[in-house]
Amino acid sequence: MALVFARIDDRLIHGQILEVWVPFLNVDCIVVANDEVAAAGLRQNIMRAAVPRGTQVFFEKVAGLKKFFSSQELIHRRILVLFSRSADALEAVRLGLSIPEVNLGNLHAEGAVDRVSCTVWLYPEDVDNLNAMEKAGVEVVSQCVPSDRKESWRQLIHNLDG
Amino acid sequence: MKGLVIVTHSVLGKGLLMAAEAILGPLEDAEAVCLQKEDSVGRINHKVQEGIAAAGGKGDGVIVMADMFGGTPCNISLAYLQSDRLEVVTGVNLPMVLKFFQNRNEPSLRRLAEEIREAGREGITVPGDLLRVKAGAGPEVGSPSANDGE
Numbered sequence: 001m002a003l004v005f006a007r008i009d010d011r012l013i014h015g016q017i018l019e020v021w022v023p024f025l026n027v028d029c030i031v032v033a034n035d036e037v038a039a040a041g042l043r044q045n046i047m048r049a050a051v052p053r054g055t056q057v058f059f060e061k062v063a064g065l066k067k068f069f070s071s072q073e074l075i076h077r078r079i080l081v082l083f084s085r086s087a088d089a090l091e092a093v094r095l096g097l098s099i100p101e102v103n104l105g106n107l108h109a110e111g112a113v114d115r116v117s118c119t120v121w122l123y124p125e126d127v128d129n130l131n132a133m134e135k136a137g138v139e140v141v142s143q144c145v146p147s148d149r150k151e152s153w154r155q156l157i158h159n160l161d162g
Numbered sequence: 163m164k165g166l167v168i169v170t171h172s173v174l175g176k177g178l179l180m181a182a183e184a185i186l187g188p189l190e191d192a193e194a195v196c197l198q199k200e201d202s203v204g205r206i207n208h209k210v211q212e213g214i215a216a217a218g219g220k221g222d223g224v225i226v227m228a229d230m231f232g233g234t235p236c237n238i239s240l241a242y243l244q245s246d247r248l249e250v251v252t253g254v255n256l257p258m259v260l261k262f263f264q265n266r267n268e269p270s271l272r273r274l275a276e277e278i279r280e281a282g283r284e285g286i287t288v289p290g291d292l293l294r295v296k297a298g299a300g301p302e303v304g305s306p307s308a309n310d311g312e
Contacts, residue, residue: 010203013232014232014233014234014237015171015233015234018233046237046240049231049232050233050236051232108201108202108203108205110204110205118199118200119199119200121202
């Protein structure tokens, strides 16, 4: 099993994932780690229908992710895992999932929230969660699509102080 | 008369409506919802709702065209499918938009959606194939002997 890419993206499976990241990374398996979607058959069917043939999709609760990743079914897979929020990614790391790097894709918000890039807004609790992930050894970066420059999130929040 | 909302990444939807107007003249009850990279899911929902209302969502029914199955414009639009006054068609192209305006008085929303789908499919051709069929099993276009007369 190779966990090729972990991303926080509040849109989960959408155009950027299907048209750009999947072919760019040559992954053959997408894992959506989200408690709501894991319990919503219709949303799963829609996402599954959009994914190209040859790419497997799994919908898992965050709490079950560590165990799921040890299953035989994934042994030869190249995997992209999607979280919709920073709290879920942090929980997965706390439960023992090994994620070397997490990508901030789309984290949208409205109102009095700090916007750190074109597609990333961070609430104070996001900053806390990402800090905690970093302490646990996860590198936190931002890159919406492969053609964007990959930036450390430290650089992004540093810009806020200026 | 049905309304139309075209929901797309960036300005594609607006461009399609402008192209349709260039061909058909001014159009009523047709809205483009253009999603920007920085729009939140909440904001997108708001824009789609506004588009549906402006296109006549309370009247005879609305067709929503989205640019790509599985893309955000489609994913968000599907949340409005529960209404029997709304049908979503994906993979929007100009022949589909034109077909909508030609057939928007069709009473059945479902039937209208099917007609639009067929128009979209028929609009995609590789005209070179047609030329080659016409030329029969003869030499390929462009080969030196293709036009050899006496």
